[in-house]
Amino acid sequence: MQSERVSEAVIRRLPRYYRHLLQLKADGVERISSGSLAQQMRLNASQVRQDFNCFGGFGQQGYGYKVDVLLAEIKNILSLNGKYKVVIVGAGNIGQALAHFEGFEKDGFSVVALFDVDEKLVGQEINGKPVLHVDKLDAYIRENGADIGVIAARRSAAQEIADRMAQAGIGGIWNFAPVDVVASVPVEQVHMSDSIICLSYKMAHKETAE
Amino acid sequence: MQSERVSEAVIRRLPRYYRHLLQLKADGVERISSGSLAQQMRLNASQVRQDFNCFGGFGQQGYGYKVDVLLAEIKNILSLNGKYKVVIVGAGNIGQALAHFEGFEKDGFSVVALFDVDEKLVGQEINGKPVLHVDKLDAYIRENGADIGVIAARRSAAQEIADRMAQAGIGGIWNFAPVDVVASVPVEQVHMSDSIICLSYKMAHKETAE
């Protein structure tokens, strides 16, 4: 399957399925129907089945879906079986917080190095990971084959960092700078400030989750 | 206008317009047409006009939009003219990073206090903001009238914190825990791990920004 391009809307739901199935498995649930899953996740049963069938038929008619099978399939679709080497550019607040955050390890994302221009930071270690000068970024990626580059630098530096990362052969970019960077490799823009601004809007216009 | 409910898709674009217009103003641009704006933001000109007309006619036929007028209108729609008092629950990596981050101040979001269960943290200051025991959360909100509550705690504590915040009269919740919390006030879920997982998907399936 997946002859057709999978829509962004479906892709955005995949991590939610993944998280929810992890929880179900942890709770000892062995099988689940599209109906129950939809109810728990506040989705529509048809939508759940449509989503899964973008990638193949993982269920059994009359029975439902085996939680461990479905989880394994989605984990595979999301490509979460391997290890990803992550480099972080910008060892300020966000960069340091990400370097300390253990939550990504369990999905295979390991921070291997940080980069900064600040000479006071260069040479130090953050949570056991070295902080290198940003001039070494390109060489480091080429020599060590980093998979994901995190941009936790100021807005004005973001695009140049993205260019250098892509040029050096990074696999993908996770951008925390408040600007949309463009690259020849996949980019995920985080835009945290957009998120709190949307909250401000919703508060002013009293939009409550149902 | 805004007789009809504004769709989530439009709301999500509002912070992008806001950011882009701030930049245009900083660059000294005085007026802009929907066509140019659409081109710069990689949107469609009709879409830009439709979006703005959810809230009223801010343009002049034959002329376009005055950047400062449009900016002021959108800032107002987003309710970014006032000040928001922000409390952060969880003074770990994320909580501390947010307390240090200066970027939100310019949009009117000021962190006033952090809360944690860890006795080693309670009583300290982070970037000049006090860390209080989480037991004091409810009383603090009631007495000081916090507007936004940030949940930067572990997954298992998130929903209870949300309940307490809402009960104590918080205006809105910004949730960084990897679980969808439900509340009687507006909630923005951040789900950072979903974002990096989507990146993993896109890398595996070679989806590049055009």
Next chain:
DNA sequence: TAGATTGTTAATCGATTAACAATC
């Protein structure tokens, strides 16, 4: 006035939801 560009209605496109035959 003529030219440009909005505001707004209509057409298209895509995503969600419903329906149901296939089948475990």
Next chain:
DNA sequence: TAGATTGTTAATCGATTAACAATC
């Protein structure tokens, strides 16, 4: 077999895009 639930096609709904009259 009968009941349940999927996989998949069809219908609906909403968002995006196109078209164009209004008007600055």
